[in-house]
Amino acid sequence: MHKTIACGDLRPEHVGTTVTLAGWVNRRRDHGGIIFIDLRDGKGIGQVVFNPDLSPTSHTVAEQFRNEWVVQVSGEVRPRPPGTENPALATGQVEVHATEALVLNPAQTPPFSIGEGVEVDEMVRMRYRYLDLRRQPMQENLRLRHRVIKFMRDFLDARDFVEIETPILIKSTPEGARDYLVPSRVHPGHFYALPQSPQQLKQLLMVSGFEKYDQIARCFRDEDLRADRQPEFTQLDLEMAFVHQEDVLELIEELYIALVETLTPQKRLLKPFPRVRYDDAVSKYGTDKPDLRFGLPLADLTEVAHSSQFRVLRDPVAQGGVVKGFAVPGIAGYSRRQTDELAHFARERGASGLLTVPLGGTAASLDDLKLEDIPSSLARYVSLEEVRAMARATGAGVGDMMLIAAGPASTVNVALGQLRQEMGRRLGLADPNHLAFAFIVDFPLLEWNETEGRWDSSHHPFTSPMEQYWEHLEADPGKARAQCYDLVCNGVELASGSIRIHRRDRQARILRLLGYSDAEIQERFGHLLEAFDFGAPPHGGIAPGIDRLVVLLSEGAESIRDVIAFPKTQSAVDLLFGAPSPVREEQLRELHLKVVPDEEKG
RNA sequence: GGCCCGGUGGUGUAGCCUGGUUUAACACACCUCCCUGUCAAGGAGGAGAUCGGCGGUUCGAAUCCGCUCCGGGUCGCCA
Numbered sequence: 001m002h003k004t005i006a007c008g009d010l011r012p013e014h015v016g017t018t019v020t021l022a023g024w025v026n027r028r029r030d031h032g033g034i035i036f037i038d039l040r041d042g043k044g045i046g047q048v049v050f051n052p053d054l055s056p057t058s059h060t061v062a063e064q065f066r067n068e069w070v071v072q073v074s075g076e077v078r079p080r081p082p083g084t085e086n087p088a089l090a091t092g093q094v095e096v097h098a099t100e101a102l103v104l105n106p107a108q109t110p111p112f113s114i115g116e117g118v119e120v121d122e123m124v125r126m127r128y129r130y131l132d133l134r135r136q137p138m139q140e141n142l143r144l145r146h147r148v149i150k151f152m153r154d155f156l157d158a159r160d161f162v163e164i165e166t167p168i169l170i171k172s173t174p175e176g177a178r179d180y181l182v183p184s185r186v187h188p189g190h191f192y193a194l195p196q197s198p199q200q201l202k203q204l205l206m207v208s209g210f211e212k213y214d215q216i217a218r219c220f221r222d223e224d225l226r227a228d229r230q231p232e233f234t235q236l237d238l239e240m241a242f243v244h245q246e247d248v249l250e251l252i253e254e255l256y257i258a259l260v261e262t263l264t265p266q267k268r269l270l271k272p273f274p275r276v277r278y279d280d281a282v283s284k285y286g287t288d289k290p291d292l293r294f295g296l297p298l299a300d301l302t303e304v305a306h307s308s309q310f311r312v313l314r315d316p317v318a319q320g321g322v323v324k325g326f327a328v329p330g331i332a333g334y335s336r337r338q339t340d341e342l343a344h345f346a347r348e349r350g351a352s353g354l355l356t357v358p359l360g361g362t363a364a365s366l367d368d369l370k371l372e373d374i375p376s377s378l379a380r381y382v383s384l385e386e387v388r389a390m391a392r393a394t395g396a397g398v399g400d401m402m403l404i405a406a407g408p409a410s411t412v413n414v415a416l417g418q419l420r421q422e423m424g425r426r427l428g429l430a431d432p433n434h435l436a437f438a439f440i441v442d443f444p445l446l447e448w449n450e451t452e453g454r455w456d457s458s459h460h461p462f463t464s465p466m467e468q469y470w471e472h473l474e475a476d477p478g479k480a481r482a483q484c485y486d487l488v489c490n491g492v493e494l495a496s497g498s499i500r501i502h503r504r505d506r507q508a509r510i511l512r513l514l515g516y517s518d519a520e521i522q523e524r525f526g527h528l529l530e531a532f533d534f535g536a537p538p539h540g541g542i543a544p545g546i547d548r549l550v551v552l553l554s555e556g557a558e559s560i561r562d563v564i565a566f567p568k569t570q571s572a573v574d575l576l577f578g579a580p581s582p583v584r585e586e587q588l589r590e591l592h593l594k595v596v597p598d599e600e601k602g
Numbered sequence: 603g604g605c606c607c608g609g610u611g612g613u614g615u616a617g618c619c620u621g622g623u624u625u626a627a628c629a630c631a632c633c634u635c636c637c638u639g640u641c642a643a644g645g646a647g648g649a650g651a652u653c654g655g656c657g658g659u660u661c662g663a664a665u666c667c668g669c670u671c672c673g674g675g676u677c678g679c680c681a
Binding site for chain 2: 027029030031032033034035036038047049051052053066067080081083084086088089092109110111112113115116118119120121122123124126173176177178196199221222223224225226227229348349350456457458459460461462463514559569570571573575
């Protein structure tokens with residue numbers, strides 16, 4: 001080794017010993033005579049002193065040191081002189097007095113500072129990702145990620161799970177996300193697909209009798225990106241035989257509680273995880289991934305609005321829509337500009353408009369409230385009693401503001417749900433040190449696809465409906481509820497899973513319901529159906545996302561790009577390697593491919 | 603594909619709305635010199651920018667207009 005101890009491991013117990021350190025120059029302070037170097041390595045930072053009186057030769061070498069040079073230093077560990085200890089450093093009680101110094105590799109001035117916590121443009125960070133990763137916050141993020149994954153593996157190993165790798169080159173799946181395709185050289189015109197998840201493979205492993213399978217699995221989806229989506233991402237994929245839904249939920253709850261309490265004990269946790277029905281989540285929070293760190297629940301105002309004379313509310317109801325609203329405490333004094341901004345926010349998310357209803361004035365209670373205390377267009381069209389009814393329904397009091405939207409239920413829920421999240425953030429109700437986990441259950445099995453005119457699986461076609469819905473499934477598909485569950489936390493979907501169908505006849509019924517012909521079923525799912533004929537056990541599983549979890553557990557990661565070593569941009573470009581890129585004509589020929597130029601761009 | 607935000611020395615920002623008193627400003631980093639107990643060391647000096655690109659308006663464009671590229675956010679999309 002080029003070193004005998006890590007820079008970050010220096011402690012008072014080493015005083016008197018002679019050590020050799022190697023690392024990067026984090027910062028240098030040259031006093032003309034004495035020189036201080038903060039030397040950084042993977043374990044942390046330690047201070048080295050170069051004193052010309054002690055060692056003129058090493059002092060001369062150290063005069064050339066610059067930030068990020070890779071250097072090796074030997075010397076004696078001594079306690080720092082009284083009054084010069086640095087409590088901000090774990091190594092701050094001691095320092096190394098250099099007697100030998102060596103430049104292992106000089107370095108150019110980096111494009112951005114490694115040692116200081118300056119915000120740097122993400123484009124530059126990704127272009128020089130290896131330098132970005134050298135920075136402390138990114139080191140912490142990736143080390144946390146490692147510990148999370150190791151914890152999961154150890155936890156499952158102790159419960160008899162077997163980690164099994166599944167292929168990356170596999171068959172293109174028919175529906176769902178767009179596949180990344182890989183052309184076959186050996187079979188002209190044929191393609192592999194990268195797995196969107198190992199879904200069918202893990203079900204086949206259940207048929208194989210492994211009973212408990214898990215995998216830290218890379219998944220690929222060629223869809224447009226968001227802050228919490230990358231073209232490739234990592235899941236803890238797991239599946240169990242002979243389980244009911246509650247068995248899976250209990251395992252996951254136990255895993256997440258143990259993981260958080262062990263790795264991030266500073267985070268507050270709500271135990272046990274509430275089970276929230278899908279319908280309740282949507283009606284109360286407008287979304288199936290509610291942030292439960294705060295209240296601000298949505299209230300249904302359709303009844304009140306229906307009888308009112310206000311067309312903005314009445315007409316949408318007459319057309320089968322709903323009116324919903326929620327109370328935001330203490331913001332009755334918002335300026336016109338601020339309320340306009342909220343309305344803009346709602347419209348951007350699909351709402352036709354937003355009624356802002358401040359309950360202002362100095363009234364002691366709702367009963368004393370006067371119409372002139374309500375600077376809102378609502379007050380011009382509805383009675384004071386109707387405003388009071390809405391306030392009672394939303395829980396608004398004097399000094400609060402009601403935010404109300406009308407329209408089709410799905411539109412209103414999306415807009416108000418996101419507005420609720422935004423208000424929680426603005427009012428500081430969403431404490432980042434609080435993790436509010438919850439299971440969302442009782443999902444609908446199917447969703448009507450308006451554009452395609454058919455039923456889609458809300459989860460995936462292998463999800464089993466609850467037992468009682470099999471009987472009238474074809475007669476009333478929309479009514480069926482699934483044995484399907486999500487784990488959500490702080491407004492983020494963290495995991496999704498289900499009890500699967502394990503009998504051929506039932507799987508075929510679902511696929512036919514989804515509009516597949518018998519020939520298509522055989523071509524696309526034949527391998528799975530055939531497996532079910534050979535003794536498939538009842539089974540189910542879940543797939544927790546690793547990237548989003550690490551973001552929630554980390555201090556300061558703002559997107560999953562901050563917890564992925566080499567992420568891609570929103571346009572799926574790798575700025576470090578410059579991928580994707582054209583390939584040689586010869587490579588294309590081997591793959592029997594010809595590139596057709598874009599018609600518009602030529 | 604739609605909408606929104608951003609792009610100014612190596613980094614982070616100001617200037618842009620209201621075009622010319624700006625030789626494009628400031629901080630950090632960088633280079634030189636001074637400095638023997640600092641830890642965001644300090645002091646003095648210096649170098650460094652086709653203002654993302656192309657085109658237009660104008661006597662004059664970082665500033666106004668159009669197109670375009672790149673990054674980010676979001677809707678669609680993500681079984």
